[in-house]
Amino acid sequence: MSHPPGITTSDKHRVVIIGSGFGGLTAARKLKRANVDVKLIAKTTHHLFQPLLYQVATGILSEGEIAPPTRIILRKQRNAQVVLGEVTHIDLANRTVDSVLLGHTYRTPYDSLIIAAGAGQSYFGNDQFAEWAPGMKSIDDALELRGRILGAFEQAERSSDPVRREKLLTFVVVGAGATGVEMAGQIAELADHTLKGAFRHIDSTQARVILIEGADAVLPPMGPKLGGKAQRRLEKMGVEIQLNAMVTDVDRNGLVVKYKDGTTKRIESATKVWSAGVAASPLGADLARQSDTEIDRAGRVKVLPDLTIPGHSNVWVVGDMAFVEGVPGQAQGAIQGGRYAANLIKAELRGADPSVRAPFKYWNKGSMAAVSKHSAVAQVGKLEFGGYLAWLAWLFLHLIYLVGFQTKIITLLSWARSFLSPGRGQLTITEQQAYARTRIEQLEEVVASTEDDEKAS
Numbered sequence: 001m002s003h004p005p006g007i008t009t010s011d012k013h014r015v016v017i018i019g020s021g022f023g024g025l026t027a028a029r030k031l032k033r034a035n036v037d038v039k040l041i042a043k044t045t046h047h048l049f050q051p052l053l054y055q056v057a058t059g060i061l062s063e064g065e066i067a068p069p070t071r072i073i074l075r076k077q078r079n080a081q082v083v084l085g086e087v088t089h090i091d092l093a094n095r096t097v098d099s100v101l102l103g104h105t106y107r108t109p110y111d112s113l114i115i116a117a118g119a120g121q122s123y124f125g126n127d128q129f130a131e132w133a134p135g136m137k138s139i140d141d142a143l144e145l146r147g148r149i150l151g152a153f154e155q156a157e158r159s160s161d162p163v164r165r166e167k168l169l170t171f172v173v174v175g176a177g178a179t180g181v182e183m184a185g186q187i188a189e190l191a192d193h194t195l196k197g198a199f200r201h202i203d204s205t206q207a208r209v210i211l212i213e214g215a216d217a218v219l220p221p222m223g224p225k226l227g228g229k230a231q232r233r234l235e236k237m238g239v240e241i242q243l244n245a246m247v248t249d250v251d252r253n254g255l256v257v258k259y260k261d262g263t264t265k266r267i268e269s270a271t272k273v274w275s276a277g278v279a280a281s282p283l284g285a286d287l288a289r290q291s292d293t294e295i296d297r298a299g300r301v302k303v304l305p306d307l308t309i310p311g312h313s314n315v316w317v318v319g320d321m322a323f324v325e326g327v328p329g330q331a332q333g334a335i336q337g338g339r340y341a342a343n344l345i346k347a348e349l350r351g352a353d354p355s356v357r358a359p360f361k362y363w364n365k366g367s368m369a370a371v372s373k374h375s376a377v378a379q380v381g382k383l384e385f386g387g388y389l390a391w392l393a394w395l396f397l398h399l400i401y402l403v404g405f406q407t408k409i410i411t412l413l414s415w416a417r418s419f420l421s422p423g424r425g426q427l428t429i430t431e432q433q434a435y436a437r438t439r440i441e442q443l444e445e446v447v448a449s450t451e452d453d454e455k456a457s
Contacts, residue, residue: 012037012079013349016097016110018087018283020047020070023116023319023334025403030342032077035349039108041099043086045069048139049402051331054179056142057149057273058186059194059424063139065411068404083108087117090283092290092312112314114341115283115301116334119320122277122298129250133272136179140436145273147434149187150427152271153207157199163268169207170269172255174247175276176213177221178369181230183273184211185372188237193422210240210267212247212257214276219369219377221328222384226377229386233371247276278329280321287317296323305359306344307337313354316341327362331401336362368394373419 013036017024020042028040046067055061071082085099085106090113097108121135134141134148149171156168173184191207198204211218211234218234218241219227231241244260254268280299287293287301292310294302300323303309307316307324318337320329327333340360348354366380368390376391378384395415402408418424 013345014039014109014111015114015345016041016108016112017114017116018042018090018097019116019118019319020044020082021050021116021118021319021334022331023118023338024114025070025073026335026338027114027116027318027342028074028080029077030339031345032079034079034342034346036079036112036345038077038080039083039110040070040074040080041083041085041087041097041108042070043084044138045071045084046139047073047403049398050137051178052398053136053139053142054183054186056139056426057136057145057183058190059146059150059427060186060418061411061414062426063143065407065414066402067139068407073403087283090115090286090290090315092287092315095314110314112345113316114338115281115287115315115317115321116319116338117281117283117321118334119278119280119298119300119329121274122279123274124277126250129247129274132252133174133250133255133274135274136183137278143433144436145271146426147429147431148271149190150429151431151434153191153195153199153202153204155270156202158201165202166208167253167268168270169202169204170210170267171207171271171273172210172212172267172269173273173275174212174255175274176211176215176218176241176243177275178219178367180211180213180273180275181219181234181369181371183275184209184239185234185237185370188234188239189372190424192238194424194427196422208240209238210242210269212242212245214244214246216243218243222367222369222377222379226379226384226386230369230371230377233375233386237372278320284317284321287315298323306357307341307360316344324360324362326364328367330367332365333362335401336360368397370394 015036015038017027017040025047028038031038047070049066052066056063074080085101087097087099089098095110099106121137123129134144152168156165159165171187173180188209191204195204217227218231245257247255248258249256254266256266258264284295284299284301288295301317302323303317309315319334368378370376374388374391376394377386378390378393399408
């Protein structure tokens with residue numbers, strides 16, 4: 001019997017999982033002892049621990065410490081196959097998934113489908129901002145930002161123009177959610193401690209770090225108490241916080257901010273970081289075109305209580321792609337959703353009635369944000385606390401959820417180096433890392449133009 005290249009065949013119940021993030025990987029591992037054939041399709045070869053991306057961007061951790069290879073994680077799970085490719089289409093009627101790898105399209109059939117494709121950065125309709133204000137959603141983003149942040153200091157060292165030097169030493173973070181707060185805090189620490197005294201013509205401690213938020217508070221989802229704690233800590237570190245401020249334009253040399261009172265201001269800055277919003281995978285829209293599924297403004301799928309889509313009880317949507325009332329877009333939501341879907345598949349293969357499924361129930365284990373070295377804010381149920389104790393809790397929680405014993409140990413050692421001294425072990429940058437995005441986009445434009453010319457002739 002023929003089958004698509006690179007796909008092994010099986011007479012077992014076929015479970016296809018899209019995405020190797022928290023939801024997808026959890027589901028795959030939960031099916032380890034089930035009598036199923038698991039195909040995990042992902043567009044990257046690694047499982048990304050996204051909450052620690054900012055530490056890669058600021059030189060605390062290496063990319064390998066937060067992104068172990070998915071294939072290695074699952075190599076002992078004999079019923080699982082890892083397949084590299086970007087899923088472009090889901091055919092609900094024929095129960096197949098199309099994925100593309102290097103221009104080749106592969107079709108994978110399924111009996112059960114778990115979609116955990118995650119979300120990307122949202123620029124609220126201004127995708128052109130991405131060229132000059134990278135987000136924080138991938139390893140590429142983190143390495144690009146590391147190159148741009150550290151490269152800005154290097155350029156400032158060589159500049160004799162005080163205006164250009166000021167622009168180079170001004171760092172703007174857009175969005176005061178957990179990622180934005182953590183990023184702003186780490187850039188400030190990098191400038192004030194790690195790089196202090198390393199240059200001869202500039203003083204790194206004079207760098208400006210500006211945090212811009214469209215709402216009227218820092219960390220809006222965590223409430224005024226913790227948001228206030230985080231804001232005061234950041235301001236003590238020298239971070240300038242601008243609330244009720246919307247970014248209306250971004251270019252190479254800076255950005256334009258519009259404030260609540262209607263006034264606008266331009267900020268000259270060479271390095272901008274975008275952490276202001278998320279947009280779910282376009283696969284949500286693909287599902288909506290084929291079913292009664294609805295998507296929200298962010299592209300998230302409005303799922304049924306059992307996380308499936310209307311008319312397709314064998315298709316689950318979990319994690320950042322799913323809109324579930326009361327479930328935040330955090331790792332825990334994806335982990336619990338992936339586990340829930342896998343448990344349903346196992347139960348129904350044992351004879352459970354799919355028409356009487358218990359609805360998905362989210363257990364809120366709280367939320368945390370590390371503001372700086374030895375300082376964090378945490379919300380666990382009704383308990384809210386900050387400072388050193390919250391920071392220790394943050395360290396423990398993130399260490400627990402890292403995949404693999406070796407990864408945990410290496411990360412712990414890297415943290416020890418960074419948190420017990422001003423030093424950071426991952427400050428190497430390359431020009432390719434900093435500017436590859438721009439060059440790739442230019443190449444794509446050239447290729448597209450060439451193809452158009454060939455068609456015209």
